[in-house]
Structure formats: structure tokens, C-alpha cells
Amino acid sequence: MADKVLMKGNEAIAEAAIIAGCRHYFGYPITPQTEIAAYMAKRMPKIGGTFLQAESELAAISMVYGVSSCGYRVMTSSSSPGISLKSEGLSYLAGADLPALVVNVQRGGPGLGGIQPSQSDYFQATRGGGHGDYHMIVLAPASVQEMAELTVKGFELADKYRMTSMILADGTMGQMMEPVALDLKVNPAPEKPWATTGTKLSRKHNIVNSLSLVPEELESQNFARFERYKTVEENETMYEEYMTEDAEIIIAAFGIAARVSKNAINAARREGIKVGLIRPITLWPFPKAPFARAAKTAKAMISVELSMGQMIEDVKLASECRVPVTLCNRAGGMIPSPEQVLEAIRAAAKNGGNK
Amino acid sequence: MVVFDKPHALTDTPFHYCPGCTHGIIHRLVAEVLDELGIEGKTIGIAPVGCSVMAYNYFNCDMIEAAHGRAPAVATGVKRANPDNIVFSYQGDGDLASIGMAETVHAAARNENITVIFINNAIYGMTGGQMAPTSLVGQVTQTSPYGRDPKMCGYPVKICEMLSQLEGPEYLERVTVNSVKNARRAKAAIKKAFENQIAGKGFSLVEVLSSCPTNWGMTPDAALKWIDDKMIPYYPLGVYKDRSAKEEN
Numbered sequence: 001m002a003d004k005v006l007m008k009g010n011e012a013i014a015e016a017a018i019i020a021g022c023r024h025y026f027g028y029p030i031t032p033q034t035e036i037a038a039y040m041a042k043r044m045p046k047i048g049g050t051f052l053q054a055e056s057e058l059a060a061i062s063m064v065y066g067v068s069s070c071g072y073r074v075m076t077s078s079s080s081p082g083i084s085l086k087s088e089g090l091s092y093l094a095g096a097d098l099p100a101l102v103v104n105v106q107r108g109g110p111g112l113g114g115i116q117p118s119q120s121d122y123f124q125a126t127r128g129g130g131h132g133d134y135h136m137i138v139l140a141p142a143s144v145q146e147m148a149e150l151t152v153k154g155f156e157l158a159d160k161y162r163m164t165s166m167i168l169a170d171g172t173m174g175q176m177m178e179p180v181a182l183d184l185k186v187n188p189a190p191e192k193p194w195a196t197t198g199t200k201l202s203r204k205h206n207i208v209n210s211l212s213l214v215p216e217e218l219e220s221q222n223f224a225r226f227e228r229y230k231t232v233e234e235n236e237t238m239y240e241e242y243m244t245e246d247a248e249i250i251i252a253a254f255g256i257a258a259r260v261s262k263n264a265i266n267a268a269r270r271e272g273i274k275v276g277l278i279r280p281i282t283l284w285p286f287p288k289a290p291f292a293r294a295a296k297t298a299k300a301m302i303s304v305e306l307s308m309g310q311m312i313e314d315v316k317l318a319s320e321c322r323v324p325v326t327l328c329n330r331a332g333g334m335i336p337s338p339e340q341v342l343e344a345i346r347a348a349a350k351n352g353g354n355k
Numbered sequence: 356m357v358v359f360d361k362p363h364a365l366t367d368t369p370f371h372y373c374p375g376c377t378h379g380i381i382h383r384l385v386a387e388v389l390d391e392l393g394i395e396g397k398t399i400g401i402a403p404v405g406c407s408v409m410a411y412n413y414f415n416c417d418m419i420e421a422a423h424g425r426a427p428a429v430a431t432g433v434k435r436a437n438p439d440n441i442v443f444s445y446q447g448d449g450d451l452a453s454i455g456m457a458e459t460v461h462a463a464a465r466n467e468n469i470t471v472i473f474i475n476n477a478i479y480g481m482t483g484g485q486m487a488p489t490s491l492v493g494q495v496t497q498t499s500p501y502g503r504d505p506k507m508c509g510y511p512v513k514i515c516e517m518l519s520q521l522e523g524p525e526y527l528e529r530v531t532v533n534s535v536k537n538a539r540r541a542k543a544a545i546k547k548a549f550e551n552q553i554a555g556k557g558f559s560l561v562e563v564l565s566s567c568p569t570n571w572g573m574t575p576d577a578a579l580k581w582i583d584d585k586m587i588p589y590y591p592l593g594v595y596k597d598r599s600a601k602e603e604n
Binding site: 050054064065070088196197199202207210 | 368376380396397398399401408409411412413415416417418419420421422425428429430431432433435437438440457458460
């Protein structure tokens with residue numbers, strides 16, 4: 001067991017990225033994720049890496065696009081309003097099949113919103129965010145340890161599938177401190193023969209591009225990309241189950257909402273209510289199987305979210321609407337309390353979810 | 356005996372440019388410079404969005420197609436990751452002087468060690484002839500059908516003059532290619548802009564006044580003359596910044 005260090009979630013992401021071999025970081029200040037930039041500003045010059053504060057999120061993601069084109073592990077981070085700006089680049093990264101790691105430490109919205117924790121960018125992240133048909137691998141950490149582990153995983157998956165991985169955290173995950181073990185295992189980046197590194201006059205020129213004016217060709221690129229996405233869905237879906245074995249009520253929650261929900265589940269169990277948790281770790285691909293399985297025996301499901309109800313749609317789809325799914329939520333930077341979740345569990349137990 | 360050939364740094368793909376458009380000349384000048392400096396094999400070019408969007412098919416070096424206006428940011432990433440490569444962007448006026456103004460100004464302010472080839476033809480060509488940030492006062496375009504009115508749209512942006520106010524950039528020059536003599540000068544400027552990068556001197560931008568007979572509604576000849584008569588008086592040719600030359604004096 002490695003020694004643990006006490007770190008903020010944002011710092012854990014930054015250090016894990018360096019451990020994963022990322023030597024290029026581009027960002028623009030925005031609360032509540034600025035510690036990532038500050039950490040990189042300190043560390044990168046000392047290890048021969050690049051830290052650059054870009055003029056905007058548009059520029060930062062384009063710098064990421066440039067470095068990724070050259071075949072290096074590269075990242076940027078931001079919070080909700082900044083991710084909207086980065087969405088242009090996210091679409092181009094997808095169109096050019098470039099790997100990258102993008103961190104979104106979400107805050108309440110819409111618009112300028114606030115600076116307190118939120119999960120209201122779920123739709124934006126899981127549906128791609130920018131224009132066109134594409135997906136990102138969306139990873140949802142629920143502890144500082146997972147902030148670190150999923151950062152490494154994010155780089156590996158991005159390289160493996162030539163996709164963007166997004167860490168979809170929230171302000172709580174970014175700001176809270178927990179002990180972290182940083183003895184992270186890292187798979188090195190694969191060969192990238194497509195990268196623009198200079199032809200050395202010894203090969204045909206490489207072109208990194210998302211333009212394709214012949215619709216038949218563009219269509220076949222889209223089909224090929226979605227075949228790749230299917231492989232990701234088959235191989236990379238991650239989730240945690242907590243007390244689901246005999247559960248009649250299933251809570252769906254990720255990130256900080258899952259931790260609050262565990263408290264509520266423990267309290268409900270003491271009252272004799274059979275309730276469990278399915279915590280998606282990958283939000284895309286969404287863990288459909290455990291929800292489909294649970295829908296056969298459970299009486300009700302509750303989606304606990306820091307939003308007006310976004311993941312609840314995936315829960316309904318995955319459970320094929322076989323059981324009633326209710327929403328237990330706070331929004332705008334507020335976090336549901338264990339008592340609020342417990343109340344929702346009691347209500348579901350009482351009426352079998354038949355609201 | 357071959358006395359005149361295509362530069363090696365150009366592919367065999369035929370240009371898609373309209374008859375009389377000077378993009379072809381400027382591509383050739385850039386390619387000749389890559390040949391003469393022997394840097395094609397380590398050069399990475401960044402293509403814009405606009406008429407020259409498919410420049411990646413024409414240059415033999417590795418190429419990256421950027422989002423509209425973001426080429427200097429993409430070039431920044433490439434150069435920071437691969438300082439030993441030569442990195443250039445090739446951008447039109449809509450790309451560089453409108454939607455990509457922030458990326459242009461900040462790459463210049465940081466003195467990024469890159470080369471920018473800026474094609475100013477005072478119009479959006481690819482989308483069919485709309486008003487550009489560099490369209491002249493009174494110029495008729497699809498989106499200024501009564502002529503560019505400064506009361507409504509302000510005045511055309513002078514990129515070299517504007518960037519010359521910054522401490523950052525190494526070298527800024529405006530040239531044109533509307534005559535053999537001017538094309539030779541343009542090539543010298545482009546070459547210097549690449550040599551600066553090889554020497555690690557920093558941000559070098561060459562603005563090339565270019566013609567668009569199709570969207571200007573002129574013959575190729577008349578378009579070349581319009582550069583002399585209308586563009587150069589507002590956009591004077593010359594060196595706007597050359598830090599190393601200044602320091603040597």
C-alpha cells in the first residue's frame with residue numbers, strides 16, 4: 001500500500017495527468033477548477049512540459065487539438081461556461097479522431113450561473129456537447145482517489161479509441177480534500193502513425209482533418225466512428241453497485257450525489273427498507289445492463305441529481321420504463337441532503353414508487 | 356533539360372482555385388521557400404477555413420486543418436510540443452482578421468515562434484462574396500450591397516499596422532503578388548518569415564494583398580489593377596516591424 005497524500009480533487013487530477021505522461025496543458029481561469037491550472041503552472045516548467053494560459057477556452061482547446069495532432073498526451077480543464085466555448089474544439093477533435101483529456105468541474109447554470117457544485121452539464125457531456133454525431137467517453141469520479149485514477153484511465157481510453165475523454169466532476173469533487181494513493185499504473189501511449197510530426201521526406205504527408213465534402217465519404221466516416229463507439233460500449237462501461245442484491249428500490253446517482261445517497265441508503269436500511277445504489281462511473285457509455293437487470297425485480301427507481309433531472313432519462317431508457325423512476329434533486333449549486341434522499345426512499349417504499 | 360518545375364513541397368493535386376485568383380501564386384511561393392530552405396520534411400502547416408481550406412491537399416508537408424480562425428492557436432500547440440518542427444499557418448482575412456482576431460493578436464503578443472501567411476483579398480470568397488473585416492469603404496459585396504458604409508460597419512482592419520503596436524511580434528510585412536516584381540518581393544518576405552522561425556526569432560506574419568476576380572466581379576487583369584488602385588492606397592506595402600533589423604541598426 002502506497003503512502004497517501006492529502007490533496008484537493010483538482011490537484012489530484014493535475015498530478016495524475018503528469019503521472020499518465022501528459023506534458024502539455026492549456027487552460028483559461030474559471031472557478032471552481034483553477035487549481036488545476038495553478039498546479040500545472042508550477043509543475044510543467046520543472047519537468048520539461050508546457051503550461052500555457054490561453055487567451056480563451058476556444059484557443060485552449062485548439063492548442064490541445066494541435067498537440068494531439070502531433071501524437072502527445074494533452075489536456076485542458078474548465079468549468080461549465082468554459083466547456084460551452086470548448087465545444088467547438090470538442091466537435092473538431094471528434095471529427096479528426098484525435099485523443100484528448102478534457103476536465104469539466106461543473107458549476108450551476110445556465111449562463112454565467114454560479115460557482116457552486118452542479119451536475120447540470122450531463123446532457124452536454126453525454127450527448128457530445130458540440131455539433132455533429134459524436135460521443136466522448138465521460139467519466140464521473142466520486143472521490144479524490146477516483147479523480148486521479150480516472151484521469152489516467154481517461155488518457156488511456158482516449159488513446160485506445162482516438163476519442164476525447166471527459167472527466168465530468170463537480171465543484172465538490174474539485175474542491176474537497178481526501179487522502180490519495182498516487183501509485184497509479186499507467187499504460188504508455190500506443191504508436192500514432194497518423195500524427196503530424198514532419199514527413200522527414202520519407203513518407204506521404206499526414207493530414208489531420210475533419211472536412212469531408214463528399215457526403216458518401218462523410219457518412220462512411222460516421223458509420224466507422226459509431227462502430228468504434230459500439231466497441232467502447234461493449235468493453236469500457238464501468239459502474240459500482242452498492243447493496244443492490246436484494247434491493248426493491250434502486251437509486252441512480254453519480255459523483256457527490258452517489259456519496260450522499262450511500263448515507264441515505266445506510267439510514268434506510270436501518271429502517272428495514274431494501275434499497276441499493278447503481279453508480280455509473282462511465283456516464284457515456286451508460287451502464288444500461290445493471291439497470292435493465294434491476295428493473296426486473298425492483299419496485300421503483302430514484303435518480304438523485306444536482307440538476308433538474310438529466311440522467312433520469314438514461315435511467316428510464318435503460319430500465320425500459322418497467323418501473324416508476326422518480327427524481328430527487330437540487331439545482332443551481334445546491335446539493336441534496338441525506339435526509340432529502342431518505343425521504344424520497346421512504347416515499348418510494350410506501351407507495352412502491354407509484355406517484 | 357527541365358528549366359521550370361513544380362516545387363517539391365507542392366503535391367500533384369490540381370488547385371481548386373478560380374481563374375485569376377492569386378492563392379495559387381502564393382501557395383507556390385511558400386512551397387518554393389520550403390524547398391529552398393530544405394525544411395519540407397520537418398514542416399507542419401495549418402490550413403484555415405475559407406477558400407484555402409483545402410491547402411492540406413496541396414502542400415506536401417504534414418498538414419492540420421483547424422477550426423475557423425483558430426490556426427494560430429493550433430500552431431501554438433504544435434510548436435510548443437515540437438519546437439524543432441517548422442510551423443506555419445495559412446489564413447484568409449475572414450479567418451485571421453475576424454473570427455480569429457483574438458488568436459492572431461495573442462499569438463503575436465506571445466511572440467510564438469511561428470510563421471503566418473495572411474491572405475487579404477478584402478472579401479469572403481468561399482461562401483460567395485460577403486463583406487470581410489478588410490473590405491474597403493464603399494466596396495459592394497453580397498452583405499454590403501450598397502457599398503461598405505462606415506456608419507454601419509466601421510472601417511477596414513489594418514492587421515500589420517495594428518500588430519505593429521505590440522511589443523511581441525518579430526516581423527510584420529505587407530506585400531502583394533499582382534506583378535512579377537511584387538511577387539518576387541513577396542517571396543523574399545515569406546522566406547524571411549521562415550528564416551526568422553528557424554533562427555528562433557519569433558512571430559512573423561506576411562500579409563499578402565490578393566485578388567478575387569470572381570467575387571469582385573472583375574476580369575483577372577482588372578482585379579490585379581484594383582489591388583494597385585484601391586487596395587494599396589489603404590493598405591500600403593512595406594515592413595511594419597522588423598525587430599532584429601532595428602536592433603542591428
